[in-house]
Amino acid sequence: MTHRFTTRSILATLLAIALASPCLAYNPPVDKAGPLTVTIEGPSEVTETGAALPVKVVLENSGDQWLAGSLRLAVIDRWTADPAGSVSFKLEASGKAALDFKVTAGEGTYSGHYPIHAYAEVEVGGKTLTAHPILILETKLPPVVRQRPTLSFDPIAMAADSELALWRVETHRTVVAPNGKAARTMPVGWQGSEEESRGSTSIGSETLDGVSKSCIAIHPPWSQGNVGTQWIEYPITLPKSTPIRLRFANAMTPGGQSDGVTSRVRVAAGDAPDGTPGEVVFERHIDAKSWTEAEADLSAYAGKAIRLQLESHPGPKNNTGWDRSFWAEPLLIAGNVPGPAAFPPKTSEGSLALGTIATTDSNYQVRLWPGSRGLLDAVVGFAGGPKQVFFRGFQVKVMGGRIDDTRSPILLEQVTPEQCESGTCIRHRFRSRLGTFDLVARLWVDVGGLKAAFRLENEPAPQPWQACYLEEVAVGPWSRAIEQVYAGAGNVIRKPESFELSYDGHRLSTSFIGIDFEDGPSLLEASDPPPLRLKVSPSENHCSLHTANACTLTLIPADNAFSAVKHWRATNGLAASGGVTKAAGRFVFDLWGGRYGESAEGLRQAFRYGLTDAMVVWHNWQRWGYDYRLPNICPPNPQLGTLEEMQDMVKACTEAGVLFAPHDNYIDFYPDADGFSYEKVIAFHQGGTPVKAWINEGRNAQSYRYRSDAIDPFLKANVGWIRDHLAPTGYFIDVWSSAPPYAYWTSDGRFVPSTYTREKWGEFFAWIRDELGDNAPQISESGHDGLIGRLDGAQTNHLRVGEPMPGDRGWCVWNWKCADAERTPWFDAAHHDRFILHGAGYSSRYEGGLDSRMHGMYSDDYICTEVLTGHPAMVSRPFGRDVVRKYWLTAAVMRALALRTIEQVTYVGGDLHRQHVLWSGGGEVWVNRGETDWNIGGSVLPPFGFVAAIPTDSEAIAKAGIIRHDEAIVEYAEGPDWRYYNGRMLVDQTLPVRMRVDGVRSDGGRQFMLDLTWEAEVPVPEGHRAFLHFCDTGGEILFQASQQSDPLREGETGRFSVKATGSIPEEAKPGQEFELLYGIYSPTSGGRLRLGGPDVGDQRIRAGHLVVQGEGERISGLAWKPYVPKADPYLERWNVDARPVDFGGIKTAGGCRIHREGTSLIVTLLPGERAPAFDVEIRWDKWSQGLAAPTRVEALGDDGKTISTEPISIADGTVKVSCRAGVFAYRLSRHE
Secondary structure, three states, X not given: OOOOOHHHHHHHHHXXXXXXXXXXXXXXXXXXXXXXXXXXXXXXXXXXXXOEEEEXXXXXXXXXXXXXXXXXXXXXXXXXXXXXXXXXXXXXXXXXXXXXXEEEEOOOOOXXXXXEEEEEEEEEOOEEEEEOOEEEEEXXXXXXXXXXXXXXXXXXXXXXXXXXXXXXXXXXXXEEEEOOXXXXXXXXXXXXXXXXXXXXXXXXXXXXXXXXXXXXXXXXXXXXXXXXEXXXXXXXXXXXXXXXXXXXXXXXXXXXXXXXXXXXXXXXXXXXXOOOOOEEEEEEEEOOOOOEEEEEEOHHHOOOEEEEEEEEEOOXXXXXXXXXXXXXXXXXXXXXXXXXXXXXXXXXOXXXXXXXXXXXXXXXXXXXXXXXXXXXXXXXXXXXXXXXXXXXXEEEXXXXXXXXXXXXXXXXXXXXXXOOOOOEEEEEEEEEOOEEXXXXXXXXXXOOEEEEEXXXXXXXXXXXXXXXXXXXXXXXXXXXXEEEEEEOOOEEEEOOOOEEEEEOOOOEOOOEEEEEEOOOOEEEEEEEOOXXXXXXXXXHOXXXXXXOOOEEEEEEEEOOHHHHHHXXXXXXXXXXXXXXXXXXXXXXXXXXXXXXXXHHHHHHHHHHOOOOOEEXXXXXXXXXXXXXXOOOOOOOOHHHOOHHHHHHHHHHHHXXXXXXXXXXXXXXXXXXXXXXXXHHHEOEOOOOOEOEEEEEOOOOEEEEEEOOOOXXXXXXXXXXXHHHHOOOOOEEEOOOOOOOOOOEEOOOOOEEOHHHHHHHHHHHHHHHHHHHOOOOOEEEEEOOOOOEOOEOEEEEOOOEEOOOOOOOOHHHEEOOOOOEEEEOOHHHHHHOXXXXXXXXXXXXXXXXXXXXXXXXXXXXXXXXXXXXXXXXXXXXXXXXHHHHHHHHHHHXXXXXXXXXXXXXXXXXXXXXXXXXXXXXXXXXXXXXXXXXXXXXXOEEEOOOEEEEEEEOOOOOEEEEEEEEEOOEEEEEEEOOOEEEEEOOEOOOOOEXXXXXXXXXXXXXOOEEEEEEEEEEOOOOOOOOEEEEEEEOOOOOEEEEOEEOOOHHHHOOOEEEEEXXXXXXXXXXXXXXXXXXXXXXXXXXXXXXXXXXXXXXXXXXXXXXXXXXXXXXXXXXXEEEEEOOOOOOOOHHHOEOOOOXXXXXXXXXXXXXXXXXXXXXXXXXXXXXXXXXXXEEEEEHHHHOOOOOXXXXXXXXXXXXXXXXXXXXXXXXXXXXXXXOXXXXXXXXXXXX
C-alpha cells in the first residue's frame, strides 16, 4: 500500500487524543449496555504458543435492579478459549463480579495482533442488550514454519562457451564450520542467521563508494564461542571447454573496525560428504571497504561435477568482529563466450519489416533483427526519415531471475518460430529447477503502434508458496541517450539521472510514459496490465516500464511525445465508465473534518453563492472514527453528530444538485473488527507473514491488508446500509487508485496475481455504481489509470520533482536528479475525457514542505496547476472566502473543458515552465510556472499566472486568468452573462492575536524562562491553547516551552504578560540557535489557527531565536534574538494597499461577481466578515447590456431580501457602489 499520509495521519491523531483512555492504542477493552459495564483484563503481549493465559472479565451493574445474563469469549483462527461456551452470571444492584477464562494461542499463530471478544447479554426492560468489549493482544512469536517445496541439490549442467551468474542461482547451501566442531550444512536455498553461532548468509545488493553491486554477504560464525569459518557452495557440472574462470569482487562492510577476512575459492568433488571443504584455488586476506576485483582459474576441473565454494574466514587472528564480507557478482565463465551483435545494426541486412506506424504528423517504419535468443536479444528499430532509434531485446524475469540474461541459471533450451496472424511469434523453451516452461512472445504492428505481447505456457504447476509467472517484462536498452521523460499525473524531466518510479497514484500514475531521445524521435510506451514501475538508467540507455504477468507493451514513435500520446489515446480502446459524464467538470468540496450539522449549514451557504456545479466528498464519518476498526463503519460516528444531521447534509447537497460521496475503505482490516481472520481474509507475503496495512499512529493501532477475494461480504453489507440510510449520489473508496492492484499469497500458500485484484476492484466499483443507481460516480484517492472503465475519477496527488524539504513531507516529492523538471498535463493528455481527476492534490502533499500560503490549495501555484491540467478545482472547507473565490475563478473554464481532449502541449521557447495547452474545440491555456513574467498577446502572466479561453457548448467563450495588470497581480473570469473581477486587496483572514518575547532568563545552565507578551484583539475560540516550538532550520521541533498560565484559553482579550519555562537539549552547545515558532492549536482537533505575522507556511509564526552562549563546551547563558522582518513573497502577490484596479469598464480593489437579473444588475461580493470596505465602479455604457442607468442600490442578504437601500452615485457615466462587509450582494435597478 502506498503512503496514506497527511490527512489520514492528522485525523487519526486527533481521534486518539479525544479518546478517554490513558493508553493511545486500540480502543480500551470496555463496553456498556444499559446498566452493565464489561471490562476485559488480560495480557497485552504473547510470546509463546500452547500456553494457557488467564483472562478476567469484570462485570459491573450501575442499576438498582438485579441483572442476570450470559457471557462468552470468542477468539479467531488457531486460538481457543476455556470455557468455550457461555457462562451465566448474576449481579446485584450496584454489584460487581469477575469471571475467569483462559485463552491459548495455538501452534501456527502469527506474530501480529489478535482479538479477544467478550459478549455479555442481559435482559433489561424486556430487551436483550449486548456489551461487546474487545481486548487486542500483540503476539511476538518465532516465524511460522510453512510447508514449502524442497529444493534438490542436483548439479547445474553448465554449457560450453557460456556464463553462469552464481548470485542468481537458487541451488546453493551454506556450511557453518565453528572451530573444533562438526560443520553444519544448512538446507538448500537457506539464507539467514544460524541459531547457535549466528553465522549468516544473505543475497542482495550493497553500495560501496557509490558503486552498487549484487552480492553474497557472509558473516562467519562468532556467537557463544563458536568462532570459525563459513562458505556458500554450488553444485555444478563444468563443461569440457576451457578456460574456466570465476570473476568476482570482494569487500568488507563499511562500518566497524574489522581486521579483515580471508576470502577463499574452494573446489570439492560433487559427491564429497556434506561439510567437506574443497581444494583452495584462490586465497587472499582483505580488509578493503571498496570493491576489489579478482579472478580464480578453474580450468583444471573442466568436465567434472564439483561443489564450488566461496569461503569467508575470520583470518589468522580468528577475530570475527565486524566481519560481514561480500562476494560481489561471482560470474563463472566457461570457454569463449560469444559477444553480442553490433548495436545498433549498421544495415538492414537480416532484418524483417514489421510495418509502418502512422501518426498525425509522422510515419515510422518498424524493422526487426532476430537474435540468437529469439526476441529476447532481438533488435527493433524505428525509422522516420532522418530520425531513428533502436532498442535491443526485452528484459524478462521469472522465478526471481532474468531469463533474457545469457548468464541466467534458468537455461534457454530451444527457440521455435510459430505461425501467428501477423508479425513474428517465437516460443522460447526454458529449463528451471522446477521444470520446463515456455515463454511465448509476439511482435506486430497495427494501427495502434508496435505491440509486444508476452505470456507463459506449460509452466510448472504451482506449489505452496511457489509459483512460476512473469515477474517482470521490460524493453531493453535504447540506441540513443534519454533527453526527456514524461510520466505520472504530470512531470516532464529533462536530462534525467537514474531513478525508479513505482506504479501508484502519487508517482507513476500512468501506465504509459513518454521519451524524447537526444537527436532522435519521441516515443510513447504503454503497458497492459499496468506496470510495476518505471526504471530510468541513463548510463545503460535504459528507460522502460517494467510489467508483470501476461502483458502487452505498446510502442509509438512520433515527432513529439504529445503527438504520440494523442495517437495512443485514439487507438487504445479504453472507454469511460458510466459515472464519468456526471463527475466531469464538477468543483469538489473535499471535506475531512467538521460536524455534520455545522458542515451542512456551511455547504448551504456555499450553494447560496452559486457553488452548485459541484461534488462533496465526506471522509470522516465512520462509526469508530476515521480509519479505525474497519470495515465496521456504520452507523455514523456519534461524536460528530446524529444520523439525522448527516442525512440532512446529504439532503442539502441533493436539493442543490450537488453530488455527495461518502468515504469507504477496503485496504485496512483492523483486528478488532467483526470478521477479522488472518487465515480467511488477510493477504500474506511469500515468506508466510501477514501483510501489514496502515498503522493508525494516533491510536497505535495496526491494520492488515485485505485479500481481494475476501472483500465481497463486507463491502456489500456496508454499501447496502449506506444506500438505505444515507442515499448518496456518489461513492469514494480510499486507496484503490492510490496503491497499485497488488499480488499476494493466501495463508495456505496460494498465489493470487495483481491482475485478479485489479479485476475485483473494478467489479466492486461497477457494482456500487449500479447499486446506488443513476450512474453514481465512483471516486478514489490519487488516481492511477489502472481502473479506467470501472472507476470514474479520483482526487489527484500531483507531486513535484525536486529535493525533499526538511520535515515529514519528504516523500511528497519525486527526488529525481535532473537538469530541469516541471509539472505538465501528461495524464490528462491521454485520459481527460474518460477519467476525471479533481484538484492538484491534498494540500500538504502538493506543498511537499513548502509554504502553504504560496503553494497550498488556495494558492496561485495550486490553482494554475489545476488549470494547466484541466482539473475541476478542489477545496478543503465547506464555505469561506477562498472557497467562493476558487469557484468563481475556475468553474466556468472547468465546465467548458469537461470531456474535452488535449490536442498538443508546447513548451514555449523550449522552456518547460512556460506551457501552452491546446484543447479540442479550440480552447487554449497558457500557464507560467517560471520565475519571471511572461507576456502573452498583451496579457502579462506573473509566476504562477495563467490565461484560459475555452469555447463553450453555447458558443460563448469561458475565460479566466491570474495576470499582472495595472501594476498588480489580479484575477478575473468571464462567462456569457456574468463577470468576476478581483483586485485582490488583502483581506486579513488571520486571527488578530500576536506574541512577542520581551526577554529570556537563565541560571547559566540549560533551564530558561521567557517573558512573553500576548495581545488578543478578539477571544481565542474555545478549546484552543498556545504552543511554543523551538526548532531547527527545517522547522523540526527540538523542544518546547510551557507557559505558566494561558489567559487565551479563558477567552480573554487585551494584553497579557506570561512567563514560559523550558530546557535546551543536553547536546546543545555554545553558538547554537533555536528558532521559536509559536501558534494556537486545538488539542482535540489538532488544527492550528491562522495568526498574523511571518508564517513559516504551516500556521506557525516566527518570533526569533534562542541563542546558546558560552565558550568551548561550557554554556554560560542564553540570549534572545528577535526575528527581523523580511519581505514576504506572499504579500507581494496581493494588493496590500487596496488600490483600485481598472479591468476595463469595472474598477475595484475587491472581489465581486456581476450578472444581470431581469432589469437589474447584481453585484455579489466575495464573503468575508473582516473584509475592508471597497468600491466597485462600473462604466455603465460598457456594462448596461441595454439596461437603463440605475437610480437605486439595494444591499441584499444571502436570502435575497433587502437589508438597506443605498444612495446612488453616478458621475461621468460611472456608477459607484460602496461595498461593506456583511452584505451578500448589491442590486442596481432603475425606479422612476
